[in-house]
Amino acid sequence: MVKEDGIAKYIQNNEEEFQSILLKEAGDVASKIHSILEEGNIDLLSNAKIIALYVVGNKRDELIAFAEVEGISWAKHSLTLALKLEWIHAIRRTLWRLLRKNSPLNVDSVDEFFALEKRINDGIDEFLNNFFISYSRYKDELLIEQRKLVEHLTVPIIPVSSWIAVLPLIGKFDSYRMETIEEKALSEISRLDIETLIIDLSGIPDIDEYTLDKFEKVVSGIKLMGSEPVLTGLMPNLAHKMASLGANYGVDIAIKGTLQRALNEYLFVETS
Known part of the structure; x- marks a missing residue:
């Protein structure tokens, strides 16, 4: 039977394979990993593992908290949202591949298989939703603060x-x-x-x-x-x-x- 703890253990024990699959799924984003690390001190590979483990482990609170932190970090350094979106979808596709790769030897129930697949999709969507909310909130607050600063500077007494x-x-x-x-x-x-x-x-x-x-x-x-x-x-x-x-x-x-x-x-x- 394919259980979330089995997928989590597989990722933990086969981190190089997980990263290899992820980089193949990531397309153009893979070539920008080092520049993003330099620009924003954001380790995409390390963070991808954290996201994947939270998703398959159904750790919703931790996933949301991490998404909010990621959203702020991404907004602070004005990193491209299109890259983030493609990277998260690459994590989704990687989890699908791992699920399918390990399922033939372990499936006891088709329902359980699709339940875990749904959990993966829902978890990734949850992450993206909270990431974009956090990103937008930070940008909005930054714009308001900048506008206040500009307005005060343009009201000289x-x-x-x-x-x-x-x-x-x-x-x-x-x-x-x-x-x-x-x-x-x-x-x-x-x-x-x-x-x-x-x-x-x-x-x-x-x-x-x-x-x-x-x-x-x-x-x-x-x-x-x-x-x-x-x-x-x-x-x-x-x-x-x-x-x-x-x-x-x-x-x-x-x-x-x-x-x-x-x-x-x-x-x-x-x-x-």
Whole structure:
């Protein structure tokens, strides 16, 4: 009878044969084993044995945990997913071959044979599923962290005096970036004890209505922090959109035509 412990023992006792079959099944991936080891310190042959033993041994928890670790390692080094997919399918085909090779002398039940074959397929699929989830999760988290870093770097609050700072805004804005601006602005107002924050919008050609509403809340938050928001550099179409949406700008918020004019006025007040 072909049992999982028999296949596991066969792999343990015939590791060279297992690797030889695997390399034949792996096709182009076989030639990249050494480069992957150098690039990511990932030993495909050693890991293949671990995966195979977990699969035939029905060690689901260990298999999932190993898949998650592999997914992170593969993502960290930006290794090609197509290579990983082909390698795992090569492990599947290798296990099939070992199963068929050893079954004629040991089969007591056809049902047991196909049950083990199904276990192999299910185990490999389980590994792939958790590998890709782990890989994608790591990449998504990395992208989010990189985006946060970029957004914070592109939201510079520049002190120009002991109580005045400038926040120049440039480029396209969405709700996510507006949240970053709010977080950075409010924290810097508190940290630097800013009494006047000049927000220059000359680099903003347009903002959609939803983001504009978020921006209005940012300005309100600045006021609640005890700082005076001053808007400069409004483009005509942006000013028109603000007016048409009924935004509360211009009533109790200072608006200056240019950043230079605002700086001249506020710095003159400070030094006079």
